[in-house]
Amino acid sequence: MTLKRCHWVDENDPLMVQYHDTEWGQPEHRDQMLFELLSLETYQAGLSWRTVLHKRQAFRKAFANYDLEQVAQYDEVQVALLMKDATIIRHRLKLQATINNAQTILALQKAGKSFDRWLWSFVNQQPIDHQVMNYENVPATNELAITVSKAMKKVGFKFVGPVTVYSFLQSSGLINDHEITCPCHKS
Template identity: 50%
Template sequence: MEKRRCHWCSSDPLYIDYHDQEWGVPVHDDTVLFEFLLLESFQAGLSWITILKKREHFRKAFDNFDYQHIALYDNDKKEVLLQNPGIIRNKLKVNSAVTNAQNFIKVQQEFGSFDSYIWGFVNNKPIKNHWKYYEDCPATTPLSDAISKDLKKRGFKFVGSTIVYAFMQAIGMVNDHEVNCFKY
């Protein structure tokens, strides 16, 4: 018998693997948290499958999501990124990756880790929702609004409430698997 998955999970093997192995699984490693923050910010206005298909190109282009390194990118490196057909070539998003890396480090310095900061919003305990249909899941919540507002106050870019909520789902801060999904 085939596993039941959330309805958004298409037949694409990349999507299935992401759904089964990553989406909604709590992440506490700062490098992986930065990876998802960067990928979600580039996803703005696009489909997640587009980003997943380009993920390895992003990994290579952005030095394995090494935020310490990305924080030091100069204009020459940004120009190289804007010429890379393997990633989303959007100047504002490329600039935001550098700005966000710099601010990510500032948050680490203030809280000890980005993990402590971000998971503090949920008292280190994932929120488990009970959606029968994924379509019932909101795009934003009062919590994603609050996190977005705080990130923006700290200088982060491309962190609107919808992006933040998708980030929360990706890193397992919120479990939005449908109740009939085997990952629920």
């Protein structure tokens, strides 16, 4: 069997190849990185992943490298400035959701729960391997994403519908949807 990357990867896009090979689907446990991945998935809603990925560095600059404490302090003045920044996706609700979600993660931490432990509790701290044969057959969402989406909304997260959450679970490694022929697939 010939090993090849997942079909969604554009082999002509070095940034996409690097993201796929070094991040996507790798179990992530750092709250700050989980926050960044969640934010990227919220920006993607209605857009292509390529667009979001190519604006990632600009988003890191705009959101203080996703420093939770700093982003949680952003107010409407910062949102107004972000809305003028042509290097990022200027969608007011998504930008406000990023700030809100930083505040929500900090609230979880204040309550004695890391975002990491809270999130990974939905999969008993172990990634779920879907043994994907063909990425075209991967659903846009599933029961786990619906459950996590509802729980996230209940604790205060915004812009976390089931499709966004499914993508987030994939990107942060809670769900392994690498095709089994992909060299990044680890069972």
